[in-house]
Amino acid sequence: MDKEELKKIVYKLVEDSTGKKKLKQTDILKKVSADQGIEKDEVKAALRELVDAGTLIFTYFGGSFIEIPPKE
Amino acid sequence: MGKKYETPLLDELKKGAFPSFVTEIEKAAALTGQPEDLASMASDLLGHTELCYKEKVTHWKHGGIVGVRGYGGGVIGRYSDIPAKFPGVAHFHTVRINSPSGFYYQADSLKEICDLWDKYGSGLTNMHGSTGDMVMLGTRTEYLEPFFAEVSSRGWDLGGSGSAMRTPSCCLGMSRCEWANIDTMAITNDITQHYQDEMHRPAFPYKFKFKAAGCPVDCIASVARADMSIIGTWKGDIRIDQAEVKEYSKKMNIQSEVIDMCPTECMSFSGSELLINNSQCNRCMHCLARMPKALRPGTEKGATLLLGSKAPIVTGALMSWVIVPFIKMEPPYKEFYDLIDKIWEWWDENGKNRERIGELIERVSFPKFLKEVGLDPHPAMIKEPRRDPFFFWSEEDLAK
The missing domain is CATH 3.30.70.20 (Alpha-Beta Plaits)
Known part of the structure; x- marks a missing residue:
């Protein structure tokens, strides 16, 4: 699957969950790999690029989660 | 900056022959040449701590959105819940730096890191947390990236925090101990390199700690402090x-x-x-x-792997128990890593948020864990010495 397309899917999943449920990295890997029929490692690589670019961030609230960074 | 607050309770803790943390914080408060927003950090810490003692309640809160780009760990966000009263500790984040195996440092390296911490932080460190990282205490969010850039340019990296693999640690092993049955320092270094992603990008239900001890004396207390204890042993x-x-x-x-x-x-x-x-x-x-x-010891050296210990945060304290009585621990450690990957996959599939691997095993049963991870039951797998064999015969076993 095209990585840019995959990044958009991952971002949308996090965006749609905002305010409803905090997602752990493993939640994202399981959901996207199942929905798209691809390996978790492929999703992980896309997620990593999003985090490295600062598009998504890790947060800690009694556990580590992936979220959209707050607007400045 | 000098003393800003009267601290009669803390002053009591300066008395006596032993070094006092209060004295050390006062020395940090007397540092000069720091940026204005860091200069009041240690002095406000004194006032803040005095108030916590006086009211017998903590005024700290932790967690949140803080870190360096690309990493999900290594920084523990810490904030005062009374920032208007103590602006110097409105942010008081901890930075963890990955310690070298066996905690070996060249003195100049430590001086260099401490100089950087004087520049970008409070100037305070409690050196090593129980996980093993070098722990730099107290800085503001805006100083995290510059500090990280400077320490990483000198070859250091952040340690683990959050729901991740924590910085592995070990005893001095073969570098200084005649009893070491395994090269704990090489193993610890290899685990650190092998699982960089698992350390810096939290993906687990909760934390996971490795500790390697060269022999069953277990100087690093891995049996009580590590989710996975690697303890040197022998055959023969x-x-x-x-x-x-x-x-x-x-x-x-x-x-x-x-x-x-x-x-x-x-x-x-x-x-x-x-x-x-x-x-x-x-x-x-x-x-x-x-x-x-x-x-x-006998001449055939290896390690016993134990799993499951933890401190009493969510449920009570657990000690590790044996899952592999004997394994050769030699590079490239393929058998070891294959097992760890299976254990993590099982934990990932079955663990709840904030559930340590030991708690999960207690919840679903040890026999189930063994079966699903593919380990054969062994008489050495006892939960506590001389008590309760920790596996049960299945109907298939009885039919044999």
Whole structure:
């Protein structure tokens, strides 16, 4: 699957969950790999690029989660 | 900046012969040349701590959105809940720096890191947390990236925090101890390199700690402090030098200090000869530690892997228990990593948020864990010494 397309899917999943449920990295890997029929490692690589670019961030609230960074 | 607050309670803790953390914070408060927003950090910490003592309640909160780009760990966000009163500790984040195996440092490296912390932080460190990282105490969010850039340019990296693999740690092993059965420092370094992603990008239900001890004396207390304890051991008979045993008999009471202390009662001493029933030995190391010149471990070295210990945060404290009685721990450690990957996959599939691997095993049962991870039951898999064999016969087993 095209990585840019995959990044958009991952971002949308996090965006749609905002305010409803905090997602752990493993939640994202399981959901996207199942929905798209691809390996978790492929999703992980896309997620990593999003985090490295600062598009998504890790947060800690009694556990580590992936979220959209707050607007400045 | 000098003393801003009256601190009668903290002053009590400066009395006596021992070094005082209050004195050290006061020294940090007297540092000069820091940016204005860092200069009041240590002095406000004194006032903040005094108030916490006085009110007998903590005014700290932790967590949140803080870190360096690309990493999900290594920084623990910490904030005062009364920032208007103590603006110097409105942010007081902790930065963890990955410690080298065995906590070896060249003095100049430490000076360099401490100089950077004077520049970008409070100037305070409690050196090593229980996980093992070098712990730099207190900085503001805006100083995290510059500090990280400087330390990483000098070859250091952040350690683990959050729901991630934590920075592995170990005893000094073969670098300084004659009892080491495995190269703990090489193993720890290899785990650190192998699992960089798992350390910096939290993906687990909760934290996971590795600790490697060279022998069952377990100086690093891995059996109580690590989700995965790697403890050096041996196969084969303990090697006995009877001439040295005789020498020991002249200066110690072998019967009461060694024979009577053997937990499996597998030893006897005639007055001139020491005998060991090695099939009953549980490798506790007591005899070897008492008579190091006379007794040596067997020649086939490896490790026992134990799983599950933790401090009492969510449920009570757990000690690790054996999952692999003996494994060769030699590069490239393929068998070890294959097992870890299976364990993590099982934890990932079955664990709840904030559930440590030991708690999960307690919840779903050890037999289920063994079956699903593909480990064969073994009599060494006891939960506590001399109590409760920790596996049960299945109907298929009984039918055999």
